[in-house]
Amino acid sequence: MNKLTKPVIATCVLALMPTASLANDPAKERQELMKSVGDAVKVIVPMAKGEAPYDATAAVEAMKTLNKVPDEFVALFPKGSESGHDTEASPKIWEDPDGFKAKAEDMKKASAQGIEEAGKGVDALNAVTFGPLLKTCKACHDEYRIKKN
Numbered sequence: 373m374n375k376l377t378k379p380v381i382a383t384c385v386l387a388l389m390p391t392a393s394l395a396n397d398p399a400k401e402r403q404e405l406m407k408s409v410g411d412a413v414k415v416i417v418p419m420a421k422g423e424a425p426y427d428a429t430a431a432v433e434a435m436k437t438l439n440k441v442p443d444e445f446v447a448l449f450p451k452g453s454e455s456g457h458d459t460e461a462s463p464k465i466w467e468d469p470d471g472f473k474a475k476a477e478d479m480k481k482a483s484a485q486g487i488e489e490a491g492k493g494v495d496a497l498n499a500v501t502f503g504p505l506l507k508t509c510k511a512c513h514d515e516y517r518i519k520k521n
């Protein structure tokens with residue numbers, strides 16, 4: 373190895389490090405995932421209230437987005453990710469992982485029902501959204517999320 377390549381390699385390794393840690397950063401990933409949930413709900417709720425034009429395709433798509441989240445989400449709480457990124461995850465998630473997973477399963481079921489119902493018209497969308505769906509958010513947040521600020 374000559375004198376020139378050594379520092380070049382060292383620089384490359386350093387440059388790669390932040391990327392590597394970002395890719396394996398569960399707290400950040402689960403927050404991004406929950407943001408996508410927030411975005412999907414922002415599509416559904418105004419339609420369900422009749423404040424935005426009803427679009428059956430968009431409503432069903434948003435329900436599908438929600439339905440994919442729970443399985444991915446519960447896998448993003450490994451030991452060691454209890455803090456950092458201003459996480460709002462409650463320590464209870466690690467104390468009672470089964471209870472936490474059950475709440476995620478409730479959201480999966482409600483959004484599956486949402487996929488069935490969302491395309492049937494505003495009333496059906498309203499019923500499933502303000503019936504089972506949004507209750508699953510609050511049920512989990514009340515127990516397993518510590519809201520900062």
Ligand code: HEC
Pocket residue numbers: 399402403404406407409410413438458459460461462472473475476477479505506508509510512513516517
């Ligand atoms: C299984 C539990 C669970 C369910 C169900 C759930 N959440 Fe969350 N949510 C969390 C947790 C835990 C956090 C905090 C994650 C963190 O900060 O590490 C969170 C964070 C959020 C955030 C903040 C994301 C950020 O960091 O900017 C939003 C928005 C959100 N949830 C919306 C929703 C909505 C809307 C629903 C229902 C459709 C929902 N959540 C259902 C557990 C859940």
